[in-house]
Amino acid sequence: GYVYSKGSCRDTIYNLTEVFQTPSVSLGADTVICVDQPVQLSVNPAYTSTWNTGQSGPSITVNRTGTIIVTSVDGNCSDKDTINIKALVTPTLTSRARDTTLCGGSYLKFDLKVDNGSVLWNDGNTDRDRVVTSTGFYKVVLANKCGSVADSFNLTVEETACVIFFPNAFTPNGDLLNDTWQPFGKY
Numbered sequence: 001g002y003v004y005s006k007g008s009c010r011d012t013i014y015n016l017t018e019v020f021q022t023p024s025v026s027l028g029a030d031t032v033i034c035v036d037q038p039v040q041l042s043v044n045p046a047y048t049s050t051w052n053t054g055q056s057g058p059s060i061t062v063n064r065t066g067t068i069i070v071t072s073v074d075g076n077c078s079d080k081d082t083i084n085i086k087a088l089v090t091p092t093l094t095s096r097a098r099d100t101t102l103c104g105g106s107y108l109k110f111d112l113k114v115d116n117g118s119v120l121w122n123d124g125n126t127d128r129d130r131v132v133t134s135t136g137f138y139k140v141v142l143a144n145k146c147g148s149v150a151d152s153f154n155l156t157v158e159e160t161a162c163v164i165f166f167p168n169a170f171t172p173n174g175d176l177l178n179d180t181w182q183p184f185g186k187y
Contacts (some may be wrong), residue, residue, distance in 0.1 A: 023078060024069055025081040029086075034089070037063075040060070041070070048073045049073075069081070088116055097153035099154040108131070108133075110140075112128045117133070123141050137152065138155060167184070
């Protein structure tokens with residue numbers, strides 16, 4: 001209130017001013033979640049809040065990758081916060097390995113995919129892209145915060161197994177010696 005004076009006339013005027021506390025909104029740091037373990041984002045329920053997902057209210061549940069924005073209002077004052085969420089799935093192997101025999105000079109090539117995780121081979125190798133050329137037992141584990149998957153196989157590389165002989169003649173005379181033309185070898 002204040003006093004207003006003009007000459008000998010004096011008047012007192014009162015005016016009510018309401019002060020709102022500026023909302024304080026914090027969704028926390030950007031985070032990584034598992035698709036099958038959603039996260040609940042919450043703000044103070046005293047505020048009127050709207051989310052860029054089209055929802056309103058003090059909380060929402062998120063189970064997918066995206067940028068989430070909330071705007072909270074108290075009277076004429078507002079605050080906004082943003083969080084980036086990356087949703088992961090448990091690693092998978094697109095095809096299962098099986099015991100294999102290769103000819104010398106051949107190889108197996110792997111291009112393993114694991115989002116925000118690691119690859120570990122039984123020999124300590126951590127390469128996602130790997131070419132295997134030697135005989136041995138191989139096991140690989142793909143892991144991230146949502147789980148892991150493993151597979152193994154035996155690889156035999158035979159340097160001479162794939163040598164194939166193609167004869168340049170045959171004698172189809174019924175004597176059971178070179179009667180037919182065919183390649184020879186292990187193939």
